[in-house]
Amino acid sequence: MAAYDWFFDTVGLREWCNASKSEGTMSMADLLAKAKGGASETSWWEVPFPSLDTLNKSCDSVMRTRDFTASIEQAFLGVKDNLKVVLDPITQPLSWMLDGALALFVGTPWWLLIALILMLTYYASRNVLVTIFVAFSFFLLAFIDHYTYAVQTLSIIFVCTILSVLFGVPLGIAMSKSNTFQRFTIPILDMLQTLPSFVYLIPLIFLFSVTESKLYGIAIIMYAIVPVVRLTDLGIRLVDKDVIEAADAFGMTSRQKLFGVEIPLALPNIMAGVNQTIMMALAMVVIASLVSAPGLGTLVLRGIRNLELGVGLVSGFAIVLLAVVLDRVSKASLARINAAQSH
Amino acid sequence: MGMDNVATENTINTAPSAPAKVVIRDLFKIFGSDPKMGLQQVRNGVNKTDLLDQHGQVLGLRDINVEMGEGQITVIMGLSGSGKSTLIRHLNRLIEPTAGEILVDGVDVMSYSATQLRELRQSQMSMVFQKFALLPHRTVLQNAGMAMRIRGDQEDAINAEAAKWLDRVGLQGVGNQYPHQLSGGMQQRVGIARALTSNAPIMLMDEAFSALDPLIRTDMQNLLLELQKDLHKTIVFITHDLDEALKIADHLVILKDGHIVQQGEPQDILLNPSDPYIEDFVGDINRARVLRARSVMEPLVGEPPADAQGQVDHDDTLESIIARSGGDISHGYVVTKDNVPVGTLNMTALLKALVPRISSDSGARNY
Numbered sequence: 001m002a003a004y005d006w007f008f009d010t011v012g013l014r015e016w017c018n019a020s021k022s023e024g025t026m027s028m029a030d031l032l033a034k035a036k037g038g039a040s041e042t043s044w045w046e047v048p049f050p051s052l053d054t055l056n057k058s059c060d061s062v063m064r065t066r067d068f069t070a071s072i073e074q075a076f077l078g079v080k081d082n083l084k085v086v087l088d089p090i091t092q093p094l095s096w097m098l099d100g101a102l103a104l105f106v107g108t109p110w111w112l113l114i115a116l117i118l119m120l121t122y123y124a125s126r127n128v129l130v131t132i133f134v135a136f137s138f139f140l141l142a143f144i145d146h147y148t149y150a151v152q153t154l155s156i157i158f159v160c161t162i163l164s165v166l167f168g169v170p171l172g173i174a175m176s177k178s179n180t181f182q183r184f185t186i187p188i189l190d191m192l193q194t195l196p197s198f199v200y201l202i203p204l205i206f207l208f209s210v211t212e213s214k215l216y217g218i219a220i221i222m223y224a225i226v227p228v229v230r231l232t233d234l235g236i237r238l239v240d241k242d243v244i245e246a247a248d249a250f251g252m253t254s255r256q257k258l259f260g261v262e263i264p265l266a267l268p269n270i271m272a273g274v275n276q277t278i279m280m281a282l283a284m285v286v287i288a289s290l291v292s293a294p295g296l297g298t299l300v301l302r303g304i305r306n307l308e309l310g311v312g313l314v315s316g317f318a319i320v321l322l323a324v325v326l327d328r329v330s331k332a333s334l335a336r337i338n339a340a341q342s343h
Numbered sequence: 344m345g346m347d348n349v350a351t352e353n354t355i356n357t358a359p360s361a362p363a364k365v366v367i368r369d370l371f372k373i374f375g376s377d378p379k380m381g382l383q384q385v386r387n388g389v390n391k392t393d394l395l396d397q398h399g400q401v402l403g404l405r406d407i408n409v410e411m412g413e414g415q416i417t418v419i420m421g422l423s424g425s426g427k428s429t430l431i432r433h434l435n436r437l438i439e440p441t442a443g444e445i446l447v448d449g450v451d452v453m454s455y456s457a458t459q460l461r462e463l464r465q466s467q468m469s470m471v472f473q474k475f476a477l478l479p480h481r482t483v484l485q486n487a488g489m490a491m492r493i494r495g496d497q498e499d500a501i502n503a504e505a506a507k508w509l510d511r512v513g514l515q516g517v518g519n520q521y522p523h524q525l526s527g528g529m530q531q532r533v534g535i536a537r538a539l540t541s542n543a544p545i546m547l548m549d550e551a552f553s554a555l556d557p558l559i560r561t562d563m564q565n566l567l568l569e570l571q572k573d574l575h576k577t578i579v580f581i582t583h584d585l586d587e588a589l590k591i592a593d594h595l596v597i598l599k600d601g602h603i604v605q606q607g608e609p610q611d612i613l614l615n616p617s618d619p620y621i622e623d624f625v626g627d628i629n630r631a632r633v634l635r636a637r638s639v640m641e642p643l644v645g646e647p648p649a650d651a652q653g654q655v656d657h658d659d660t661l662e663s664i665i666a667r668s669g670g671d672i673s674h675g676y677v678v679t680k681d682n683v684p685v686g687t688l689n690m691t692a693l694l695k696a697l698v699p700r701i702s703s704d705s706g707a708r709n710y
Binding site: 240242243245246248249250251252253256260264265 | 437463468470474476477479490494537541
């Protein structure tokens, strides 16, 4: 007899248990127990934890853990089609943007794109050393034939960062304005940040086809949006209370206050958030190569899959180089903003 | 804490000679979870300490009644925690009162909608802050023009007006610098220029000079008095410094633990302190420098005496008269106003006025 028979007998649930008795699939343990010819009485020392599987042995009406996971899956699949009807059109522009940016970045001749990137770098950072470093990095990447991969990765980061800022900054502003909203949002942000990146991909794979680029786009944005939201919220909350009071005392509307005082003064923090967002987008785009995101991640994946050590190591190095480039450029422009505001 | 029971009614309330521009009536402010309950308790006579201990509410202001004359400088003086900064923030409703009225030109500000309130702040009341509170990412010129920019005026007009007032407060040629490039005194000049550019008739100054060095502070006080001679703004000035208060006040309000201890003309308060707290307060003051001939003279009856050693103006400080007498206590002077004799002053009366009334309770400072 199983360990928890007494429980169901004493509470009087035996009837309910037997009602759904059926010859379902047996677990290996059940089979073994049957082969041994009936379980011996378990001693108190060996009483198993009353888990779903253990309870099921005593009462067939209790579901087993594998039924439980299966029912979760069923529930998800049940709402999936309805969810898709709503989510598909909403997220479709993301696919277009990702594909468009990819085609644009890859289609532009290398000399033009590198020149544009260097001009942008100099404009953002006003720092000759950083610009030289970026030039060196891109020529190195191109020299070892990783240019196209790097540019693909860059195009995905470009789109995802812009979208993260576009959604993240207003979200952060809303959080800074309402303590209630902040209380509800922070657990979600915590979850997005702590959830292992692979776990994101699982529901997305079911929702969207792996051939669609929005699949990885959503995963990257969800992962990368967190820092810019948090730091926008923090930045606006940290704006000098005296200056806010002065703005109120001179009769600013809340719009004038937001755009004329709060956002400009929170800009160093917001830019620090953007820097973090870029770095997290890069981290995620590598993992997203599992779901067909193009770029350097695919090379890493190839290195792992085929045990091609050299390919894996070189592409890993290329990712580090790209990360350093992105970090230096965004930090240099951040430093420029800080210098303009120091007081 | 027996002092709390001293009635505030026995103040020598010299009503300001000018018509009242701003009137505060029966103002109460209770900070806490249940201000209405706290208000009831305070009206029933519970004092600040008991209110905090027994009901967990903080008494901010109790029964404030002040009339601020048009074109005058009303100084609200008190030590830290006396509620003076809270009081000034009620005038433009940066803080909402628990009960009471705030009348500006006879209209209750409490009845204003959000839009009307913004209008009041944009064009009726400007403010100068202790910590300057300039926008760090805007140039000095842009900061000075802030009020007009908020109102949505033309950019050319804003810059012309801002530059004019920057010149006026002694800041030529720094318009394109940022606030952090200026010294504290210069930053506060920008703060004053910003308030003046708004062209509001009422100016609120919250410990405007407290963060400055003593010398710079004197400069700024002189600047304010000199500006006031031409501009005749209605100024509400908060300070914890009695010397500063006596120097610039037309009407002085002394605040303690959230209620008014005494208010009136500074000279009157100095000569007739209404309770030991004030006596103790004014005891340290250089009275000769503050008191004026008009406060201690005998009004003239008949012809001016022929044996007077000379004439003094009614606004001369006693210090300057002592200097003139060379210390001879037998001297006497004719006091004139606009060169017309209005009173007589002999040195003995002058010296008597210099002796502060000693507080009956030598421990008054401990309140």
